[in-house]
Amino acid sequence: MNRPTRALPFDPTRVGREALPALPALLRGMPKAELHIHIEGSLEPELIFALAGRNGVTLPYASVDALRAAYAFTDLQSFLDIYYAGASVLLEEADFFDMAMAYFRRAAADRVVHAELFFDPQTHTERGVPVETVIRGLARARATAQQELGVSSELILCFLRHLSEDAAFQTLEQALPYREHFIGVGLDSSERGHPPEKFARVFARCRELGLRLVAHAGEEGPPAYVWSALDVLKVERIDHGVRSLEDPALVARLAAERMPLTVCPLSNVKLRVFDTMAQHSLAAMLDAGLCATVNSDDPAYFGGYLNQNFIETFEALPALGAAQAYRLARNSFEASFASAAQKQRWCDALDAHFAGV
Template sequence: MTAPRTTPGPLPVAELHLHLDGTLEPEHVLELAARNGVDLPFADIDDLRSRYEFTDLQSFLDLLYTNLTVLRERADFTEMVDRYLERAAAAGVRHAEVSCDVQAHTRRGIPLETVMGGLRDALDRSVATHGVTTRLLVSFWRDGPVDEAFDLLRALVASGIPFDGIGLDSAEVGFPPELFTDVFAFAREHGLHVVAHGGEEGGPEYVTGALDALRAERIDHGIRSLEDDALVERLVAERVPLTVCPLSNVRLRAVDTMADHPLLRMLERGLVVSVHSDDPPYFGGQVDANVDAVVEALGASDEQLAHLARNSFESAFLADDERAGYLAEVDAWLAARGGRAPL
């Protein structure tokens, strides 16, 4: 069931590209470090905040993986998700399909049940607590051992703990999707959805590989797909969703400036693109901050914003009645702002 909401207000969206591990605010990192007795290489909050200037994807990952070491107890994971959902709901998120790099925690010796149980404690009451419906994806490091990912996936399936799909993330270049063909086949055989990062740092061939080898249902990022006209035609024809994170793309130097971002060009070419926040504290804010940036730098109209929002719900793993309810919210938002929904 969706929770009714009046309009206007923030643009109602589905958040489909969000790493829970990357939602810890700097203050929360230090709070958890103190609570759990974790020594971090930062003198204070100002020192930590000064590290949030990145030169590339790896510089971000180095900080991210340092910060997530503060997550130790089941309640820590629950608190992380609850705080994200509270902020996301205020930013207009109505449905969230969130991912977690469980591998980053089990590799540190945190039991699988601690991680997944903590996530589920928050997600299972997300509608009652935050008015947000949710799905949970488990992402694997593409630059980590394939056998490790496969073993973890088998353990997840055997555990019986509910989750909805898997993804592929972390450093892209040099780690083609084809490496994980068998892992993704196993996931599909067990009824799980499959998504994959592609075309962020790596070229359009990483997107093609994710489609062909992994049979990915959605591509996270995909901005470099524009470099291959045949791929663009395929993505349009097959209506493959691309979950784009504008602020992240600029902060990680995948795009020089927001004014250079290809989002609206992608929309105009018929690609099923939508806007998401990736790792909000690291890149400049929640979905609403990304939407604001698209308006300010690219001049996106209300009709274009509604198109992006509709794409987000069309791209989500939702039942038809849930999707229809959310699409009606987008139409109501646009009508309240004097725009006209598509026929």
């Protein structure tokens, strides 16, 4: 069984499955960090249509309901097709600001105190939107969210893995004048057929620049992609990583190194990584001693923001109770790129939330 590195600040037997009505309130109210959120994936249909109207963009859907009805994905690629279509309405700095602020308001309501946002510059620069427009809009939202909502955040620039490494280098160079606004780089988009080693050189360059490194691996791709992300890209976090359980040696390594895994339960079910939430491996990951966290991925498309992911996952998996909720929240702080002092403040707040349990 996975055990916290320190004593629990509560008696886990007092809020277990036998007291299930208390568990959702505990999950909703506990402070938490979100480390796997694609900001473009938080673009709700209502905002897509509002921005389309503001920018004179014609959408291939007659209404908000028609667009939402199109969210019937069969795999990652079918999702990405509609995801990129939705992003076509993002043209001005104000659009990126409005999109991010909509997410931050939902995050604050879910008791997210810190978020590390992925953004995909290439999705926009390929449409002629300058990277400066993207970053400045998101940076302004970060500052506003901190001031008005008390939500701290960082930005992580992601390279689209279905494009070339040369294109990734080009994106990096375009973004470097705004280096003070993003803390690290990641790797997302279609995993199949695009192994991490395809981006070995650009990640080495980012490491030289002092950027933090993360990468999607082991979602649709095999455990071998997780090994490559660790050994070739030398990442500090694995995004998704649920297929790691297929490789016992990999599980042992991830547990020994306390390598964070940013798991996205609703996304995994929506994209058919698991057929049902009851089949999800999150409980098994915690039992194996893995540093798993819960995240929403692309919440506008996958049916829920962070608290919805917690609630539905805990309802479906009987092995998850108050002790696992505490561990997942604490993992999210420990796995963040925040300072040690800030992590401790959040962990203290988490302890206080659970102290009365």
